[in-house]
């Protein structure tokens with residue numbers, strides 16, 4: 045098979061993976077080596093779906109021995125099978141990199157023969173790149189669940205970031221749809237990578253030139269909408285993963301029905317992009333806004349509101365905390381006001397040290413009051429055009445316009461027809477997940 | 487400032503030349519009516535003054551910027567000169583005079599018309615430079631890598647260091663068509679800017695054509711069909727940069 049066809053097949057099979065960013069590590073260039081890495085990551089193009097292309101995202105092989113129901117590469121599926129040779133992969137990476145097409149390589153693989161054999165293949169390719177070609181750019185590699193720890197360790201010494209896909213949000217779904225995988229098999233390498241990173245951090249303190257193990261940290265992703273878990277369970281899982289495994293990111297991937305199976309949504313089900321979008325918004329609240337998963341969704345509200353973002357949704361359920369006085373409210377509380385993002389909250393915090401703020405002052409700071417006005421006072425004054433105590437009225441006023449207008453007939457929730465798609469991309473990892481996202485106002 | 491005729495300055499377009507305009511303005515004790523390039527057609531009713539570029543004088547003005555205003559203001563003037571801001575010279579001139587008057591404070595006076603315009607122009611410059619770090623493409627043409635770009639601002643001095651560091655093992659040329667200026671880098675050696683009325687890279691090699699085709703294949707394949715979103719793509723990657731990008735060659 046020629047390289048064109050291989051590239052087509054192995055790109056096609058890898059493209060549903062969303063955890064593809066080049067961020068997390070600053071590595072200046074080194075004389076005699078090709079490449080460098082920038083902490084915020086660099087996008088080099090945007091595909092027709094509007095998502096960032098940063099890394100050469102391919103599989104080593106799609107010749108899988110496993111039979112996960114939701115996957116295009118499963119054993120029982122008829123399709124073209126192929127593998128890159130380490131040499132081919134190395135050439136593609138080097139040649140794309142020097143032309144400034146990419147920041148580096150994102151290497152994943154189906155299970156060829158068995159996990160260890162697969163790891164060996166990937167190791168060969170990465171060694172060739174790092175050691176023979178002295179490639180100094182970014183490498184993200186997927187750990188293969190079930191591989192021996194020694195091989196995972198070796199991969200980690202050659203990569204910047206590693207990830208293990210959690211795949212599905214529950215053990216039950218896993219055993220139903222991915223019978224050869226298990227929670228334990230997935231969590232074992234995750235734990236190993238976490239401990240490896242911690243160990244390495246100590247070594248670096250002692251000995252500055254100690255070789256780096258996964259310097260850009262660990263991430264994971266899971267498929268949303270292939271199985272029936274409520275949003276609350278997904279979010280709790282994400283929160284647990286951040287805490288227990290010190291992950292850099294948890295990515296969510298709206299399930300695209302690519303295979304027909306009785307255990308899966310029908311082929312014509314559109315991917316639940318709105319749900320994915322809400323999960324990214326909630327993820328943002330966990331990471332930057334000091335929210336707990338249990339606050340965002342609780343037993344009474346196990347799923348996201350299609351019309352309100354999770355922060356607004358929390359606020360209207362907790363009107364007892366509002367209005368807050370902008371001049372006195374603690375920073376943590378400012379962050380919880382709908383419409384006030386991290387940037388605005390910081391500006392308010394530093395500006396109010398100089399002078400008492402009024403609404404004009406807020407506007408000068410660039411604070412958008414469209415939604416915030418229902419939840420704040422300035423010097424005791426409110427500019428809310430509504431009575432403060434009716435959550436339903438406020439909820440109506442701050443709904444996302446695009447959705448509210450959909451009205452009755454058209455749009456529905458959890459996966460039928462989709463509302464204005466371009467609005468849904470704000471928080472998905474479209475540009476790099478660095479600075480730009482930090483200013484996201486929720 | 488004192489009365490006197492308001493001149494139109496004409497200078498050679500160089501940065502030292504501009505600094506001499508600053509000195510001239512000081513001597514005139516009055517702002518010029520406009521600042522033009524020597525090779526622009528003369529169509530004006532105002533009296534013309536040709537400002538000669540004198541390196542020694544330019545150096546003195548340059549030194550006064552960090553000393554009398556602030557290092558930040560100095561850097562803003564230098565970067566500001568690379569921007570495509572309208573009436574760039576006049577704005578910078580007024581910014582400098584404002585700086586002489588108010589000192590370091592000037593960089594915070596963002597409600598002042600000229601400071602505001604300069605801030606906006608610098609932001610555009612920075613963004614456009616970043617776009618070029620992302621979207622610039624090299625092509626292998628017999629022994630070295632070549633790239634042509636067409637930015638609105640003169641981004642070359644800002645992006646060259648990034649590529650020198652990253653591609654230190656490569657020989658490469660970046661030609662900025664808009665400002666007819668280029669940059670050469672030789673692995674482990676020469677790095678310099680050059681001026682050229684036009685520059686055409688040698689014909690791409692066969693291997694080059696092959697990697698372009700492979701890249702296009704990758705680009706087309708990696709998009710997820712169910713999520714096609716032209717608006718998002720354009721938002722992240724303005725169409726004006728597509729002309730120089732490999733993945734769109736022969737497709738626009």
Ligand code: SF4
Pocket residue numbers: 108109110111112115116117118119153154155222
């Ligand atoms: S292991 Fe499962 S998910 Fe991974 S490629 Fe094979 S079939 Fe697909």
